[in-house]
Structures are given as structure tokens and as C-alpha cells.
Amino acid sequence: MKKFIYILSIPLISLFIFNTAATAAPQEMHSQGFYNMKDLNLSENISYKVQNHEAYVEGLLIILDSDRKIQQLVRIPANSNNIYISPLKYGYKFIIYNDILLTFS
Template identity: 60%
Template sequence: MKKFITVFSISLFLLFSINTVTAIAQPKTYSQGFYTMNDLGLNENTLYKVRNNEPYVEGLLIIVDSDKKIQQLIRIAPNSTENTLIPLKNDYKFIIYNNVRLNFS
């Protein structure tokens, strides 16, 4: 009986001490400015999606390569759905224009 109480107590202790934590990647939010791949924490050759979370402000995202050629230009409507970006390279720079909050995921 003493062994049962000990095992039961340890089992209850372990049951209540183990916390399940749900790990969900948080989208990265950025506002107006100039950014590099490292600033945004994005990886090369990965497809990303960008979304505008501002309810009333339209945004503009310009992706420029090292030769200063525009690779992609996206006009993002307020509360937009996700827009898919081109596969990115390490030398790309990002220009976010207007007072928007863009999420990269």
C-alpha cells in the first residue's frame, strides 16, 4: 500500500507539472523603412507571403537586387490577403513605403 501511494503521488506530481506548450511561428511585422534579408530574418530561395494588417492604409513593397533593379513591386491593399513573394536571394533589399504593418510568413 505504501508503494502504491508513492507511485500514485509521483504520477500526480508529473501529471500536473508537465505543461504542454503549443509552438506557433509568429509572423514578423515591419513598418516603413529600408530592410535587407538579414534585417527581416528571411532565408534565401524560400517562398514567403506578405500581408498588410492596417485596416485603412495601403502599402507598397519594393524588392530590389544588388544592381538596383526592381525584382518585384507589390501594392498591398488594407487588410489584404496574403501576397506571394518571388524566391528571394541574399542580396535583395526591401523598401516598405507608407505607414503600414507588413507581416512576412
């Protein structure tokens, strides 16, 4: 009976020791297209950082207000980190241009 308990306890203990699941939610990557703030899970009056995860492709991020006027036009270099955009307002729309993968944080 002791052997059975030892054999059963080894996989259970290793399961707890080697459980390395990430506790933070994974960031969503967004490709070329048209988005609004709800699609990107962005909040109002917060300054965000944009990152491009493509190694060799540059892109553009165009931010439009509710009157379809350009508020920001950001050139995003390949494999870039921490490009800051100004605080956003409700109703802004986003155009991601070129084959890039962006995350907002």
C-alpha cells in the first residue's frame, strides 16, 4: 500500500512544482485593419505604449477622432518597443496599415 501511495504522490507533487502557467493575461496582437477602442480593449484618458512584433516590416498607426479627423499618425519601425501615443478619447478609431502585429499596453 505504501508503494501505491508513493507512486501516486510523485506525479501529484511534480504537477504542483512544475506548474508554470502565466498569471497575467496574454496581450492581444492586432494586424492590419480598422478598429475602435472597444475592439482593442482600450480605456479613455490613458496613454498607451504600442509595440510592433514584426522583425522586418514597418507600419503605420492612424488614430482618428469621431469627426474622422486625424489625431495622430505614428510610423512604427520594425521590431519596435514602447512607442507612446497620447491619451485617447471615447470614439477614437484606429487604422493599422501594413502587415504588422501590434500590441497596446
